[in-house]
Amino acid sequence: MKFNRKKSIALYVILGIVALICILPFYMMLTMSTQYTEDIYKGITLLPGKYLLDNLKTVFNAHFEVYYRNSLIVSLSTTVLSAIVSTLCGYGLAKYKFPGRSFIFGFIMVTMMIPTQLGLVAFVVEMKHFGWMGTLLPLIIPSAASGFGVYWMRNYIDSGIPTELLESGRIDGAGEFRILGSIVVPCIKPAVMSLSLMNFVTSWNSYLLPLIVLNKNETYTVPIGIVNLNSAYRNDLAAKITALSIGIIPLLILFLLTSKSFIKGITMGAVKG
Amino acid sequence: MQKKKRKLRAINICPYLFVLPFLVIYLTFNFYPLVYSFFISLTSWDGFGESVFIGFKNYVDIFTKDPYFIKSIKNTLIFMAFNLPINIIGGLLLASALNSRLLKRNGFFRTATFLPYLTIPVAIGVLFSLLFDWNSGLVNKILSAVGLIDQNINFLGVPFLARMVVVIMICWKYIGYHMIFFNAGIIGIPTELYEAAEVDGATAVQKFFKITVPMLRPIIEFLLIMNIIWGFQLFDEPNILFSPWISSSGAAGVVGGPRRCAMTAVWNLYDTTFGTQMQYGKGAAISYGLFMFIFLFSGVGLLLVKLLNRNKSGGDSHEI
């Protein structure tokens, strides 16, 4: 018993150190956002400074709230659309046998291996023909179809929902869409949650695509806005870090709100590969 | 009888309806640009003006003339050789520790170790370049205060060390992410297995290798394949670490880090197309060349997984 207690304490200490290593950078970010840029250059201190208000002023003078709103629109729409599209496709692939199924699935697997930057130029040309340049649409619609999302939902539905359940629904006379809506969807919420969190994070942090397709200040998203916090000749690092700290808040809130079902969703999305 | 027939038809059309939205969006916005890029890869094109059809010359060039294509693939593989095992083993150990019965509460630790995944890449890049600075970095200050070194270490200037900083950055960000997957798997392992093993007098280490690891094999396989795919697309972290982001003087960083030691395949692609060069044709050829490598390595990975499964469990192969 005593032996176990010692071990237990040792484990707490080790995990405590690991947790500290993980959290410390966040803490440092917060303290840096209270300091003056040129003081940060002189070396990191762990104590907060007095420049938080100035940094906030710089950030909001640059209309950060507009960038914030745009990012929320983009990330939320992407997340919702992607959840719908991935669920439909994942369900179709997991629970129906139809000609072309394995081809489509193989195709999706292969597409996951292609670097996304590859088609960028052609994509921009295409967006121009659609008349979508300068709008938020190129950031939203295309990312609704993610190979990973389909793969994820397919795995979850394949292993998480017994086919008998669907059969019994059919015997009761429910249509295919009814079955999806009333039997499948309630069961897969955790998987949708975890997929959505991952999609939200990716979309929120996306940098290259918005940089290229957005050409008006009013449509900039957070990462683009942060980079543009420079004044003419000075790189205001502290202001940028302040903006970064504010930028992470939605991700933190989202994670804390969904962490339970997120973890549950991971369980089945990945367990049965 | 007729009713049954209609039902069958419904089943036949439905899966296509379900798959349709994905396919339409994917083919229009993702696949079409990819095909288009293939045609670009057969041309010499600076992004505007005339593009000249040159057949497979770009492909020949990147393999024979341009030293950076092969070098960047090599760099990417080096990163992967470190990141992949560290992330998977680290995540597994962390998850096991978190689910140990020695812990009463693990919620805090779990959340804390997952947090790094949520950071904006730029933020990590800035932090790490401040931490590992040659002259004023915190890491150097701590090491010399403790007396481990008497001369500051040039972490970001010596190619090997610079690569290691990138590895640390990536593992810091992703071990927690891997942990979450393993955590999920461990929860799913029936406790009776462990209890039975304890009755047989198994040690913790034995239990870990005889029960935990085999039970988590599907997850390990999943993460292995995903790591290969993600690993080849590595770009953000090294790019930001060596970018002029923190530079007060507006000085440009070195593309690819010191001696281009951290120039990954995608960074090379990016630089060729949008960075210091404007060679769209060559850039497209690089991406298709890279795709070949990814395809090859993931294929090998999948094959290994399948073979291992066949040997171990005799036919109980997992479809990935």
Added chain:
Amino acid sequence: MKKNTVNKLMACVLTAALTTGLTALPALAGESKDEPVTLTMWGWNAGDIEIIFEEYKKATGANVELNYVPVQTGEVFQKLQTNLSAGLEMPDLVPSEINQRGTMIGLDIWEDLSQEPYNFDESTIFDYYLPLCKNDRGEMVCLPRDMSTAGLAYKKDLAKEYLGTDDPAELEAMLSDWDAFKEKGLEVQEKSDGKVFMFASLTNVKQILDGQNATPVIEDGKLNLDASVRDTVEKMVDFRDNRIVDNISESSPSYSASYADDLHIFYPCAGWTPSFVIAPNDPEGKDAWGLMVPPNGCFNWGGSGHLIPKTAAHKEEAYQFASWLITKEGSIIQHDLLDYNQANKEIYEDEQYVHMENEYFGDQDLGEILFVKAVSTMNVRPVSPYDVTILDTWNLVTDTINNDPSVDTEYAMQMFEEELINKIPDLQ
């Protein structure tokens, strides 16, 4: 209930996204006659530009509005590339920093501003600008904005302690060429037990020496490294080996911090350096700095300009604004309002505008060096279409020399050559 709200919220967000996305489109449609013309302009000094634009409208009565799109210095080139390759609408004014200018203006997409209907008068700006604004076809496609002459700033107390004087004229006489500079640097090292360096960063050494060399790196499709690069590389290696220069990377935080320490004496200094680099990095350094002509003379450092795309919608109006900025009238307004030093030659005939003081430099007249001595003596290397590649190569080589003490001149030169041959396929 809760689920319902979430669903509704999602639906709202989605519709909002789609409508903002779609309604943003008609804004691009053409304007009617009486409506003001909206100039679209990329740039990185939001804030100041709006003030200047208001003054411009007041002064000229132009019926224009400004759509200012913030784009970072380093990203202008990239954004330009995607705009071009996707055939997107071009802005009316594109900013051009010296680092990418040669490559940008090498593209045949800009208006020649010395031709009809613009007829820009080259004689209104300093001669030194011309090689920096003309492309390889000799077309004047860039209107310069600010002065980009540079000298050598030094910390007065360190100069006094280690060099015996803090008087610029005496220092200039003492450090008349780089050999003399190196000798003094060795003495400084000795006196300070190896603690004090002449320069903080090798990039500074490169900046000044390369800035003093006007020989093109690539001439008629041939590499010309021996005349353009070798001497600079040699000195960089020599200065590193003899500890004339410290090992601080210019893009690292410690470089900024070095401005306030008492270990590094000299820094390159252009017109914008005192307010934007020295003031924030050495806030207690009032009256602690001096400016002098570097060994071998002043050099060009930085410099912004404006380009007008051939396909821009409002070329005339764009030219009116960009050229007004460097008229006598425009330059004076910007000087009085924002302390800008513009490219117009005429205003520097007036003592009032030549004189430039900065509290960090006490009562020294910086303009005498930057706006008088420099412009008449400076040798400027013409910009070239290969500039982006050459600069990237310089960054790689400088970084390698700095980080690896075993790298010598031959190795560095070889690296330089291989890199360029590799990146520029049609090189002979």
